[in-house]
Amino acid sequence: MENIKIKVNGNEVEVSPGKTVLQVLKDLGIHVPVLCHYEPLMPQGSCRLCVVEDRGVLKTACTTPVEPNMDIKTDTPNVINSRKLVLQLLFSERNHYCMYCEVTGECELQDLGYEFGLDHFEFPTYERRFPVDNTHDFIMMDHNRCVLCRRCVRVCSEVAGHFVLGEMERGIDTMIIADMDVPLGNSSCVSCGLCAQVCPTGAIIDKRSSYLGREVQSEIIYSNCDMCPVGCGMEIYKKQGANFIVKIYGDWNSDVSHGLLCKVGRYLSLYDEKDRVVGIKLKDDFGYRRLHEDNLIEIFKNKLNNAVAYVDGSLFNEEIEMIKEIFKDKVYSLYPNNSPIPTNINLSELDNKEFYVVINADLNREYGAVGSIVKRNVIGKKAKLMVIDKEFNSLAKIADYVFNIKDPNLAMDILKKQKEVVVIYKDITEEEKNLLSSLNNAKFLHLPKETNSIGLQKYDIKHEKVEAENVFIFGKNLEGIKDLPIQNSFVVVFTPYEDEVLRRADLIVGITNGFEREGSFYNLEGKKLKKEKVLKPDFDVLDLKSFLSTVLGKTEKVF
């Protein structure tokens, strides 16, 4: 389309049609205050702080598309006074007194107050008392702070796809509610936390990060979540000069998750309460005794003859590479890691499809980002959803078709009739694999069980049970040890968490975990992602990567 000519503050400019006035002004470097507007969300023009004058009429810049012959003025007294009045009204409606509030210092409303030199309230305030909803495990909602920008409502539906938040009543009586006005903690909220991330004021706050520090006091580290194979992009706020994380935000610029993050990545990764293995413990006749790091390398090297290694999918590529270098072809995975049908769609292409099939995975509980993409298309864009599961699946209530896995033929008949289907599956049997493979209108997305399952595939590590004199086990999930033929072997386990099965081990080494370690992994699309090291370990633990490179003689010191 041809460019159109408009005037901005008296200067003629050429702009491409289809843009909003706000986008044009932003491109020109003209500052426009906004409150309800938030880049990834649909603009709605409700706060009216972005008003500009066009041929004598005030218009909201965020929702007005540019059209020929516009004469935009951004700094007339009419514009400035209107914005100031709106701001005064916003400050007076509910309780926006900063000294009570958790987000003071990084509040968008407060910043606007400073920008406009607002030094007092012009209208009577504190007239009404609003409820505070503290029922949720991770999020607190203080309606007294709400400016009704509806960013939370929009992000909950448009981006996260959960459609939990909404509004009730009208005008100044409007309340943000969860479901049919139930406490947030009892609602269908899946705790993805996006609402708290986008809230401009202290109305929705993350309880754990409260009072831990401001964004300006934090160092921002961009990383990828390694809690599941999706690998969402994270913005980690680490307190400067301290060894703790203030909060984790979803990274809007991530080409994997585009801002999405689920409960596991945003909150549970910070609440790691499992018992850790501390130090190096060697079993002798009297039980376990602590061993010094220097002795570990010696024992490790002595036991390498007639040895095999087992790894799980929590290991990073660098660690797998070095284990392969040490144990050559004697490396096996603790769990099956193959994808029955190879993945041929990536997460960015998952949007705007017409028919989704979810097999054996409750996407509200696991792979949350994938769940968000499916839900926003199914609920928001009326795509069809088929759920096939042998157990309870919370997606079933929004599905068009629900099948028990015992009878796949009926489901297949429906799928064959569709133009295109996206099959998102976790565990399937050989028979189901053959049935699904016969679909020629399908794209497949396999949900691997472990973070780096795809990495194990790429390094060609097979799931096998092999007997050997010395057995080395590396990983986080040790359930699989029970099935290994290790009755007569010397067993060495490198793991972060204490576990019942560790009693079987002869040598136990505590290793770094979570934000204490760095490395790369392949996510479910096969993208190589990087996990950054953020924290120093609080325990006496060994970094597996550094240890292995010391064994290989690549670096001098272990610690």
Added chain:
Amino acid sequence: MGKIKVASVWCEGCSGCHMSFLDMDERLVELINKGLEINATPITDLKIPDEGTDIGIIEGAVATDHHEEEVKMMRERCKIIVALGDCAVFGGIPTMRNYIPREELLERGYITTESTVDGKIPTSPEIGKHLPKTKAVNEVIKVDLYVPGCPPSADAIYYVLKEVLEGRIPKLEGELLKYE
């Protein structure tokens, strides 16, 4: 340049703003040398400002009938009224009580607290009676200048007084304008 008389009063606040006033340190001497004359203040322990005082500084919100009288007297006797600090400007922390009925609040404070034995709500006429609602000063009288902050920095107070002494109307901006 003639003398400029300043009076101040301390209503429902924590005195932090007066501390911040004293925190001007040697700059206070500079202001006095320029003609600032400190009249009735909590610092001088004088209660009634002179008629025709130039600047009346009010710290704290208006919470009792005594405060109401005090700020009205300030308005009558002073040419320029300065609301100093968040409580005077916005109502501040003392407005927390606005969401709880007065009687319930007094009962909780004086009688039902866990550590109180044989409590009694004080009724002496020397103590002001709570208004139904704690208010910012501008809800009771006309205010000419606002200096928010909890407390406002000594720099902000110094800037405001200096500007007034030199015959200008101060406008707080940037680092001097703070709500916390």
